[in-house]
Amino acid sequence: MNRAQHILKSIFGYDEFRHAQQEIIQELLNGNDALVLMPTGGGKSLCYQIPALVREGTAIVISPLIALMQDQVDALRQLGIKAAFLNSSLNQNDAYNIQQRLINGELDLLYVAPERLQNSAMLALLDRCKLSLFAIDEAHCVSQWGHDFRPDYQQLKLLHQRYPTIPRIALTATADQRTRDEIISQLQLENARVFVNSFDRPNIHYAISEGNNAKQRLWQFIVDNHPQDAGIVYCLSRKKVEETASWLVEQGRIALPYHAGLPQEKRQRNQQRFLRDEGVIIVATIAFGMGIDKPDVRFVAHLNLPKSIEAYYQETGRAGRDGAPANAWMAYGLQDVITLRQFMQDSKADEAHKRMEHHKLESMWGLCELITGRRQSLLTYVDEASPEPCGNCDNCLQPPAKWDGTESAQKALSCIYRTEQRFGVNYIVDILHGKTDERIQRNGHDKISTFGIGKDTLVTEWRSLFRQLIALGYIDIDVERHGALCLTEKCRLILRGEQTLELRKPVKQDKTTTDKKQKTAVRPQDQPLWDALRALRMLLAEQAGVPPYVIFHDVTLQEMVKKRPSTEQDMNRISGVGGQKLARYGKEFLAEINQYPLSELLDNRLSSTVNETLMLYQQGIDIELIAQQRKVKSSTIYTHLADAIEVGLLDVHEVTGLSKAEFNEIVFVIESQEDQEKGRLKPVYDELDGEYDYGVLKCVQAAI
Ligand SMILES: [Zn+2]
Numbered sequence: 001m002n003r004a005q006h007i008l009k010s011i012f013g014y015d016e017f018r019h020a021q022q023e024i025i026q027e028l029l030n031g032n033d034a035l036v037l038m039p040t041g042g043g044k045s046l047c048y049q050i051p052a053l054v055r056e057g058t059a060i061v062i063s064p065l066i067a068l069m070q071d072q073v074d075a076l077r078q079l080g081i082k083a084a085f086l087n088s089s090l091n092q093n094d095a096y097n098i099q100q101r102l103i104n105g106e107l108d109l110l111y112v113a114p115e116r117l118q119n120s121a122m123l124a125l126l127d128r129c130k131l132s133l134f135a136i137d138e139a140h141c142v143s144q145w146g147h148d149f150r151p152d153y154q155q156l157k158l159l160h161q162r163y164p165t166i167p168r169i170a171l172t173a174t175a176d177q178r179t180r181d182e183i184i185s186q187l188q189l190e191n192a193r194v195f196v197n198s199f200d201r202p203n204i205h206y207a208i209s210e211g212n213n214a215k216q217r218l219w220q221f222i223v224d225n226h227p228q229d230a231g232i233v234y235c236l237s238r239k240k241v242e243e244t245a246s247w248l249v250e251q252g253r254i255a256l257p258y259h260a261g262l263p264q265e266k267r268q269r270n271q272q273r274f275l276r277d278e279g280v281i282i283v284a285t286i287a288f289g290m291g292i293d294k295p296d297v298r299f300v301a302h303l304n305l306p307k308s309i310e311a312y313y314q315e316t317g318r319a320g321r322d323g324a325p326a327n328a329w330m331a332y333g334l335q336d337v338i339t340l341r342q343f344m345q346d347s348k349a350d351e352a353h354k355r356m357e358h359h360k361l362e363s364m365w366g367l368c369e370l371i372t373g374r375r376q377s378l379l380t381y382v383d384e385a386s387p388e389p390c391g392n393c394d395n396c397l398q399p400p401a402k403w404d405g406t407e408s409a410q411k412a413l414s415c416i417y418r419t420e421q422r423f424g425v426n427y428i429v430d431i432l433h434g435k436t437d438e439r440i441q442r443n444g445h446d447k448i449s450t451f452g453i454g455k456d457t458l459v460t461e462w463r464s465l466f467r468q469l470i471a472l473g474y475i476d477i478d479v480e481r482h483g484a485l486c487l488t489e490k491c492r493l494i495l496r497g498e499q500t501l502e503l504r505k506p507v508k509q510d511k512t513t514t515d516k517k518q519k520t521a522v523r524p525q526d527q528p529l530w531d532a533l534r535a536l537r538m539l540l541a542e543q544a545g546v547p548p549y550v551i552f553h554d555v556t557l558q559e560m561v562k563k564r565p566s567t568e569q570d571m572n573r574i575s576g577v578g579g580q581k582l583a584r585y586g587k588e589f590l591a592e593i594n595q596y597p598l599s600e601l602l603d604n605r606l607s608s609t610v611n612e613t614l615m616l617y618q619q620g621i622d623i624e625l626i627a628q629q630r631k632v633k634s635s636t637i638y639t640h641l642a643d644a645i646e647v648g649l650l651d652v653h654e655v656t657g658l659s660k661a662e663f664n665e666i667v668f669v670i671e672s673q674e675d676q677e678k679g680r681l682k683p684v685y686d687e688l689d690g691e692y693d694y695g696v697l698k699c700v701q702a703a704i
Helices: 002-012 021-029 046-054 066-078 092-103 114-118 120-127 157-162 177-186 214-225 238-250 264-276 309-316 334-346 351-369 374-382 406-418 425-433 438-442 459-471 489-495 524-544 554-563 568-572 579-595 608-618 623-630 634-646 652-656 660-671 682-687 694-703
Strands: 034-037 058-062 083-086 109-112 131-136 168-172 193-196 204-210 231-234 255-258 281-284 299-302 326-332 402-404 475-478 484-487 502-504
Touching: 002 021, 002 046, 002 579, 021 034, 021 046, 021 193, 034 177, 046 058, 046 131, 046 168, 066 083, 066 109, 066 579, 083 092, 092 120, 109 114, 114 120, 168 177, 204 351, 204 374, 214 238, 214 299, 214 326, 238 255, 238 281, 255 264, 264 281, 299 309, 309 351, 309 374, 334 351, 334 459, 334 475, 351 374, 351 459, 406 425, 406 459, 406 484, 406 489, 425 438, 425 459, 459 475, 459 502, 524 554, 524 579, 524 608, 568 579, 608 623, 608 634, 623 634, 634 652, 634 694, 652 660, 652 694, 660 682, 660 694, 682 694
Parallel strands: 034 168, 034 193, 058 109, 058 131, 083 109, 131 168, 204 326, 231 281, 231 299, 255 281, 299 326
Antiparallel strands: 402 502, 475 484
């Protein structure tokens, strides 16, 4: 184990193992099998990469993700690890060379596609090698019921039969019990120790909002939170993918479409750009994602409702795999549910399957309309209890307003009843609103008792009410009859007044639910260095022909910015800088950091806004001008400067221009305040006959 610890630090550059990594590695080093269930971004690959380096021989990694192998192998080579892959993308000559290296024992890890292991030549080759372990990645592909089923995976049990003494590790990010059982039985892993890690992704912030202007709100969310970041935007249809991508381009971002209707080369090219360039937004249908392992995706946005909680969890799980903060953002509407139901109804699946899909969609919708924490209900899908509140979702951070919707629900339900459960949401809302259009008159619905009883309620509020009634199971949508609303058994209690209904208040459309505060990765005074290090990384990545994150992850660069190492030893202490990376890139990054020294004034722990002021102040800009530039009052600027005076970074005379005598006069007045007045500036201001600005007084107060 000491050796594993040493490798972790010297090669991968990390000080500590995460989660159960250490125990899993120990299990393999002891020669045992393991089944690992871990969310994406949990550090799965280290669980086999380190034992592969400790144990003698070559580790065989089975992965269905051929497109990913190149990047995985590139990343390992960057660390100085001898890795290669064998798959159909290689020409005969290259494949032959790799086979020779394998036989000569020159490889630490070899990635292969599952179908290769059916091949007797490949097995004969393995017979001639010293093998350290088998790692079966994406092990859920063995499950016939899962959507990633790969028949080749079911043959992998032969590894155990043919090489019974070689330890095996199966890994997956799919957590449900049925898949787990299937992996164990199909791969004959009955003796394997099972490691189930938490599937919570605490660094992802979840926010879900309903209503109109989804595109506009998406843009606001991106501008506020991710002006430079890479992200994925999911849409339901190809058409919407294309539209949204061009729209984002018009707004000034690099946005690329991805869907099954595009030619193969174009899809490949767009995916490649998303991986290799920085700050690219990919707009995609759910066809995109499997096999994407980009660690620095900072946001995943949904412009439509995913079809299940499971899908939502998987899709949002592509954000923040490097562990740094990331956003999962969604905007949805009533139309989504109707469209998805239509899809399901039209599919050729059998009735039982359709019912299940329907149920899954209901649950997803329930998650959206929820008034309690999001994370908890998200984790119920992996049967995991989560403490409430999570503190990192919209409902926890800005609890939604609630209202007693019982009476309104009664009006809505009885209106559906009186129109014989034949009409859709829009029509029912029109009746409630007392709209006299031709169709309503023709049907005589302007004569029924519910006509116009909901005039006081806004249309948006009615729509929100209907969404919630549907999500909560009081109303069903009959897709066969063009989305006609019908009553369920459950709504009797409400109609009879035996149950009250607490509902989520619809948010005002002009107020977006994204929090306004800018979430930049670094402090304002570190921004120039951060930009410089990212540019250097991009340059090196282009030279090496790898994605930037293969050089260093964002979190590693952020630590460099924070700690500003000046020697190679300091650099080696940065998490993610192992021996090989230090040798390769250490000097260049040290030189770059050296170019951006932090002044004494800006080397502080004060808030971002204070530092923004200090940066301008440092340039010798006048306080009034700083206030204008930052669009705040000059008294606010003085408050910022007072903070710096208080911690001894600025001199009060220099800031205020006060003479010694003036300063002493103010100090005298402040100190002679009665105890109960202490800290208040108004009395001081009055005592001095308003001769000095509040800002100046604040600075003097800070200096005392
Ligand atoms: Zn929460």
